[in-house]
Amino acid sequence: MAASTLEYEETKSSRSFDNEVLQGSNYSVIGDEPVPSKDEGTSNADIGQTSTGRDSDKLDVQYASGGRLAILTLGVCLGLFVVALDSTIISTVIPTITTVFDSLEDVGWYGSAYLLVLASLQPSFGKLYTVFDLKKVYLVALVIFEAGSVICAAATSSLMFIIGRAVAGIGASALLSGSINIIAYAVALENRAAYNAGVSSMFAIASIIGPLMGGAFTDKVSWRWSFWLNVPVGGVAFFVVAFFFAAPRRTSKITLGEKLANLDLLGALSFIGGTICLLLALQWGGAVYSWNNSRVWGLFLGFGLIMPVFVTIQIKRGKRATIPASIVKQRTVLVSILFTFLHSMASYTHIYYLPLFFQAVEDTSAVVSGIRLIPYLVSNTVVAIIMGIYVNRTGSYYYLIWIGSTFYSVGAGLLSTLDINSSTAQWLCYQIITGMGRGAGQIPFVAVQVVLTPEEIPIGTSLVMLSTSLGGAVALSISQSIFNNDLVKEVSKYAPSIDPSIVVDTGATQFRDVVPTDALDGVLRAYSKAIDIVLIPPIAFAGLSLIIALGIERLNVKAKQSATPDVDASD
Structure with a gap:
């Protein structure tokens, strides 16, 4: 080998x-x-x-090749797949869980417990990967994730299930950036883009399969299998990484005391606290509580007070900070973070509200709406892999992000025109164009690896991954507020005989059962208009991402590869 x-x-x-x-x-x-x-x-x-x-x-990096690399890539994909699946499969499982535990009031926490921990811990794990052995941190995280899955599967109460979701979120937080980091240390930079695209495609695959699997398990076996499934799949990933990945090694020994001194514990705690305040405020505002509720603005105030403390700590800690200023100020890193944040905002809005359009306006089932989303996700994955192969061959990547953003902006604009009279050809073609543009979303992972040193790569990738999570959380909060307000307004306009609260409270799949036949057409138009309005902000997000992407440095992967120390190959 x-x-x-x-x-x-x-x-x-x-x-x-x-x-x-x-x-x-x-x-x-x-x-x-x-x-x-x-x-x-x-x-x-x-x-x-x-x-x-x-x-x-000295840092020794041993790149894999041949069959070893193929097996390792498969293992990393499986590890990331169970993480991505855990965040999508829950959507079709929650209704049954609330019935089993009689816990309708806990629905928000089933998602929040997982996502809050996942987002807030990503920079901390990025730092851990730079201080401790990459393989050991990844494998421990995988064990934690599996433990959380087991707790969820065996839960006997709603509280136990929420705890399991939080534990799984801890492991998932490390696995997200860890997967990209393993590829970074297993594949030469000039060949890395295609592998990154393949690994990142697990999110798209999980988005398609997750809801379908959750529904199938719930209907045919038990909702608990949605979480038991993670155990064997994660077990395979654990075995593959443990035996086929050679973690980068230091030739000199660093004591445990020195490692702990390099950890920014106070900075990590302040970031976690500030992030949780922000995400809870966004999740509760306009949904659980009104935006002027003391709980909501109190959380925003907490975020505003904690984050300046975090920034001050980072500046004082310098290179030992959780997020060193020298990394964030690097132009390509900053552009990549902002670009990914905006792309994520547009993507999450599309993935959540296009199925709502299919179910509410076109009266399809949840399964069929998931199938109709396949053009968006498949075109995304195919283009991402093609772009990765192109980068491998040419070394050029910066203009791909410009081309992708252009397609994304056009596609987002077309999707916002869908209405009750739209044909199959329209929503199919619009999704393909948008998905093709979204395929450029994996380029920032390549870009940050070009400009960062091997030790800085874990922090850089964790920041890009964090921007994905935060972008989604912010976008969904904005979208929910816009949709709720506009649905009420449009129902009053197109179906004045119907109390808007009835439509809002019954939900997208049941309002047909309570709305009189003579008012149904007006309510459908109201739903269509409200969704159209929600799909307008993604146009701005995609357009802004194009403007920001123009600031990326015009570098070449092969240029950096040729400038690294000479490679000694051994069999």
């Missing part, structure tokens, strides 16, 4: 591929892409340096 070993000598003052290096005298420009120039006396070792402040410290 062939393995390539790269040694990165670390010094106190250097950061490989920092903006100053890329734009300085050590690089020349051919076309739009910088390539290394050796005229200034810069050696490969100089370019490969990282920054832990230990002169004798």
